Amino acid sequence: MTINLIKYGLTTAVQADLTKENGQILGRIIGQHRDWYQVITTAGERSAQVTGKLAYEAASPAAFPAVGDWVCLSSSADNQAQIEAIAPRQSVLARGAVNRQDGQIIATNINTIFICMSLNADFNVRRLERYLTIAWDSGALPVIVLTKADLCTDLATKLRAVADVSVGVPTITCSVETGQGLDELQPYLTTGQTVAFVGSSGVGKSTLINRLCQDILATKSIRTDDDKGRHTTTSRQLIPLPTGACVIDTPGMRELQIFMGDLNQTFAEIAALATQCKFNDCTHTSEPGCAVRAAVEVGTVTSERLQSYQKLQREMSYQGLNSRQLEQAKIQRMFGGKQAMKRVKQRYHRD
Secondary structure: OOOOHHHHOOOHHHHHHOOOOOOOEEEEEEEEEOOEEEEEEOOEEEEEEEOHHHHHHOOOHHHOOOOOOEEEEEEOOOOOEEEEEEOOOOOEEEEEEOOEEEEEEEEEOOOEEEEEEEOOOOOOHHHHHHHHHHHHHHOOEEEEEEEOHHHOOOHHHHHHHHHHHOOOOOEEEOOOOOOOOHHHHHHHOOOOOEEEEEEOOOOOHHHHHHHHHOOOOOOOOEOOOOOOEOOOOOOOEEEEOOOOOEEEEOOOOOOOOOOOOOHHHHOHHHHHHHOOOOOOOOOOOOOOOOHHHHHHHHOOOOHHHHHHHHHHHHHHHHOOOOHHHHHHHHHHHHHOHHHHHHHHHHHHHHO
């Protein structure tokens, strides 16, 4: 049986961007297990490894294949599939990783990112800001999916909290148990679309995908001791839906480090206010004429929102530093305040 790769997101743009050599075939990475990759082709699934040439030329771990990539495959003398080339990526969702300067790729070539957050004990808008920051930088459209609505007793309050940090981002409230909101997901799950599901452990990603896929994933029920789900996804995997779309299920991330992100989009109101500050390089801490702090004082921006912005800003500035540079940067931030204040006063009096 021949597999129609359109069901796996193949487009004419992908075909135009990837030149196959004689004997090579096209495939998409649908799973990864260390150095081995599951690849879907017109002939079915193949297990593959990258060629020595591709591995040698890879400038960083991010240059290796990831789930969602389109690749060219060839076969060796022992009929082992080998990945020869990777098509240019249309979008890349990545997060920070310990001791890695280029981050860790979560998924590639995605159209939409479903940021899943449950409406029970896991609800956390500060974490949502983190996911929005990396999502806006990916090149894909973020959509907030609030799960387990049937367990929520203060929905209106939580929706207001989400609205405060997600200007311009669609928000869908759903429940697999009752079917609420599932129809609202369908416009994003049409033929040719690829949607990545991200979120913390136990928020119901796999359960939701299971419902959309007609029960092909293994999931477990909610733990009764802490109201969290028992997630079973241990590796990223791409799965075709009956609608013609593909979804990428990802393991729950207990800690989401920021590698690169778009803070101006996530914190649009702070970015707009920053243009009105007296100094172009205002840190919004103690400088005179700071429009952002003025907004905090009158209550149009919460102090928690500003602190979250500053925390993510610092975290992004630390990415790519080695341990010694990281230590120096933190010392400078902690103990460099006196010199910074002296420079502010000098500028203030000069101006």
